[in-house]
Amino acid sequence: MAQGTETPAGPPDSPSPGATGSAAYLRRRTLRRGSAGWLLLTGLGVAYVVSGDFSGWNIGLSKGGFGGLAVAMVLMGVMYACLVFALAELSAILPTAGGGYGFARRALGTWGGFLTGTAILIEYILAPAAISLFIGDYVESLGLFGLTSGWPVYLACFVIFIGIHLWGVGEALRFSLVVTAIAVAALLIFAVGAFTEFDAGRLDDIPADPSAFGSNSWLPYGLLGIWAAFPFGMWFFLGVEGVPLAAEEAKDPVRSMPKALAISLAVLVFLALITFVSATGAQGANAIKEAGNPLVVALQGDGEPTALSRFVNYAGLAGLVASFFSLIFAGSRQLFALSRAGYLPRFLSLTNRRKSPYLGLLIPGVIGFTLAAWSGNGGRMLNVAVFGATISYALMALSHIVLRRREPDLPRPYRTPGGARTSGAAFVLACSALVATFLVDRDAAFIALGVYAVALAYFAFYSRHRLVAAAPEEEFAALAEAEAELKRG
Numbered sequence: 243m244a245q246g247t248e249t250p251a252g253p254p255d256s257p258s259p260g261a262t263g264s265a266a267y268l269r270r271r272t273l274r275r276g277s278a279g280w281l282l283l284t285g286l287g288v289a290y291v292v293s294g295d296f297s298g299w300n301i302g303l304s305k306g307g308f309g310g311l312a313v314a315m316v317l318m319g320v321m322y323a324c325l326v327f328a329l330a331e332l333s334a335i336l337p338t339a340g341g342g343y344g345f346a347r348r349a350l351g352t353w354g355g356f357l358t359g360t361a362i363l364i365e366y367i368l369a370p371a372a373i374s375l376f377i378g379d380y381v382e383s384l385g386l387f388g389l390t391s392g393w394p395v396y397l398a399c400f401v402i403f404i405g406i407h408l409w410g411v412g413e414a415l416r417f418s419l420v421v422t423a424i425a426v427a428a429l430l431i432f433a434v435g436a437f438t439e440f441d442a443g444r445l446d447d448i449p450a451d452p453s454a455f456g457s458n459s460w461l462p463y464g465l466l467g468i469w470a471a472f473p474f475g476m477w478f479f480l481g482v483e484g485v486p487l488a489a490e491e492a493k494d495p496v497r498s499m500p501k502a503l504a505i506s507l508a509v510l511v512f513l514a515l516i517t518f519v520s521a522t523g524a525q526g527a528n529a530i531k532e533a534g535n536p537l538v539v540a541l542q543g544d545g546e547p548t549a550l551s552r553f554v555n556y557a558g559l560a561g562l563v564a565s566f567f568s569l570i571f572a573g574s575r576q577l578f579a580l581s582r583a584g585y586l587p588r589f590l591s592l593t594n595r596r597k598s599p600y601l602g603l604l605i606p607g608v609i610g611f612t613l614a615a616w617s618g619n620g621g622r623m624l625n626v627a628v629f630g631a632t633i634s635y636a637l638m639a640l641s642h643i644v645l646r647r648r649e650p651d652l653p654r655p656y657r658t659p660g661g662a663r664t665s666g667a668a669f670v671l672a673c674s675a676l677v678a679t680f681l682v683d684r685d686a687a688f689i690a691l692g693v694y695a696v697a698l699a700y701f702a703f704y705s706r707h708r709l710v711a712a713a714p715e716e717e718f719a720a721l722a723e724a725e726a727e728l729k730r731g
Contacts (some may be wrong), residue, residue, distance in 0.1 A: 264712035271582045273575075274341060274597035277491045278415050279329065280498040280505075281513070285419035286488060286568055288505025290481030292425045293373060293565035296537055296539055296558040299622070302474025303531035307465035308445045308522055309460030313468045314475030315518060315544035317510060322479040323634055326507050327658045328642040328665040330500035333486035334656040335645075336718055337495035340579035341487040342638045344715035347583075349641035349648070355715070356712040359580045360697045364630030365688055366484065366573030368623045371610035373566040374399045375620035380559045381532065393615040400607045403567045407603050408573065410596045414571060415488075421564040427468035428557025430512050431544045435550045436520035436540050444526035445519075473628050478514035480631060482506055483638070484572035487579075502654045549615075574602040581715035585705050625686035629679045635672035635692075639665040 247502060332345040340347070340355075342362050350433070352577040377399055378391030389395055407414045446459040454464030461467055485503050489495045511638030521530060521540040528535040529543065537558065541551040578599040581591035596598045613623060642665035645652065658664050679687050 257441050258268030267710070268582075268712060271591045271599075272592065272597060273490045273577070273578075273599070274410065275491060277493075278488055278498075279493045280501045282415040282419055282509065283485055283488060283502030284505045284509070285491060285500055285573070286415060287417045287482045287485045288426065288509050289422040289564040289574065291479055291566035292422055292508050292513070293376070293558075293561045294477035294480055295429055295513050296561045297376065297533075297535060299467060299474050299477040299518065300521070300530050300533060300536040302450065302471040302477075303522070303527045305474065305523060307448045307460065307462040308385050310463060311365070311471045311475060312518070314471035315478060316475075316512060317513065317671060318472060318475035318479060318675065321635070321668050321675065322476075322482060323511075324660075324664045324668035325483060325505060325672070326503045327640055327660070328668060329483060329486055329492045329656040330503045331654055331656050332638070332642055332645070333489055333499040333503075333665055334496045334714070335652065335654060336440075337489035337492070337712045338405070338579065339487060339490040339575045340583070340715040341484070342641075343576065343585075344718065345580055345641045345645075346396065346637050347715050348719045349644040350637065351719075352709065353701075354637060354641070355719075356580075356585050356698075356701045356706070358438060358586065358634050358641070359576060359636035360694060361630045361637065362576045363580070364413050364519075364693060365627045365634065366569050367482075367606045367610055368613070368627035368630070369481070370400075370566050370569045370573065370606075371613040372620040372623035373499075373562055373569070374610065374614045375618065375623075376557065377562045377566065380555070380562060382558065383535070384555060388582045393501075393611075394613045396611055399566060400611045403563075404603050404607045405572060406567070407570060408594065408596070408598050408600055410598060414567070416697065418504060418564060418567050418571075421560050425557055425561035425564050426509070426513065428554055428560065428728035429517055430549070432517040432537055432541070432554045432557075433520045436524040436537075439525070440501065440523040440543075441690075442523060442526075443527075447526045447528045449528075453650065459462055466681075469674070469678050470681045472675045473625070473682050476628060476631070478509055479567060480628065481633075482570070483635065484509060484569075487572050487575040490575075501668060501677040549604060565651075567694070570607070573606050573684055574599050577602040577606060579713075580702075581711065583716050585701065590711070605654065622683065622686050622689075625679065625683040626690045629676070629687050629690040632672050632676035632679060635674060636669055639672060641667035643669065664707060691729065 306314060333458055336344050338344050343355050343359030346358035374396040378395040380390050381395055382391040406417055448462040450459055450462040452455045456465040489499055492498050521536055524540040525543050530539050533539040537554050538551045578591045580586045581588055590601050591599060592601055643662045646662045
């Protein structure tokens with residue numbers, strides 16, 4: 243048994259010690275296996291991210307200009323590629339709902355597992371709250387049903403889409419795939435239209451700041467602008483790392499998970515390149531750098547809406563819905579895994595008759611809706627989410643490095659190209675992106691640290707003494723510790 247874990251004890255959610263009790267405990271906490279093949283998983287990976295192509299990334303132009311954001315996007319793309327290759331290996335070794343928490347639990351112990359899982363939760367609870375605000379803005383700007391952006395729209399988002407998730411994972415992922423396909427098709431159509439207005443001379447039309455070190459037309463804010471643009475370069479890929487959270491519900495996860503991760507990243511790289519270049523070249527970096535709807539501005543500028551710009555505007559709403567919907571899924575699975583293992587209250591991992599973690603969906607939904615209705619600051623919440631994401635990236639990359647070096651003979655159905663060198667690159671770039679969040683929004687970074695401090699206090703003083711050894715991620719770690727003891731003995 244792993245140090246610091248215990249077999250659940252006490253009714254009703256914590257059965258008596260022993261194999262029978264553990265089996266009963268886990269039966270009430272099972273997901274529907276075999277619900278998602280590689281196509282649905284690929285759609286999930288793209289859905290996490292696709293809203294970032296429609297808005298948000300362009301703010302990086304105001305931090306680094308076209309050249310600075312371009313370099314940041316390439317570096318962040320390399321970080322995600324290296325991370326995805328590492329996660330493909332880790333998810334084939336341990337295909338459970340714990341995802342990053344499970345990987346870090348084996349490599350870095352209970353503290354490492356909790357730190358990673360908490361960082362992932364920060365990302366996947368805050369991001370949907372922020373996106374619900376953006377959906378409200380889109381609904382208002384499009385004049386849909388005469389609604390304005392406000393709490394009724396945010397509430398409708400959470401109620402409708404959490405309801406679909408409660409219906410079942412297969413139905414939820416199929417819905418996500420359809421909405422994502424609409425958003426991707428719209429991006430392709432947008433790029434064709436924007437390239438008809440493309441002018442390379444507009445790419446670097448932001449005036450250079452003469453006081454910034456190394457500034458020029460391509461780097462108007464100097465070399466530091468590249469670093470400041472890191473968080474916005476991430477927007478083209480943020481969330482794709484959540485695919486392994488669907489491992490317990492996947493068909494043949496050992497094969498389908500690496501395939502889905504690789505294909506979804508390839509799709510996202512392609513969409514990032516065509517969106518970034520075509521949108522900036524159509525109207526100019528200066529015109530779209532602070533636009534709330536940069537693709538629409540790229541098509542129509544200050545003129546009247548066109549048929550194409552209206553279509554892209556509606557499709558942007560589809561992209562937001564796809565990301566909102568899939569991020570709810572990811573947050574519920576990470577919460578489910580942490581709760582099942584006892585890191586968070588165990589009742590949060592109970593599943594309904596359709597094998598959905600209903601409390602893991604409802605409680606984050608209540609938190610997300612409350613934050614959206616109370617704060618109204620979607621940008622700030624997304625910056626907090628990015629801060630949590632970068633912490634989790636660094637810890638997941640570190641987990642891959644540790645397992646490669648400490649357990650070289652561990653069976654690996656898929657092996658990361660480049661091995662620890664690949665995850666080492668992801669680790670360095672993730673740490674750089676983490677520091678860059680302080681350059682963009684220091685308040686958001688400190689808010690995330692405050693949430694982290696509260697969570698760590700809960701773990702230190704309470705939950706680490708009540709972990710559930712029968713949980714899959716804990717058993718996996720316990721096996722490694724037992725093997726290590728045998729070798730030492």
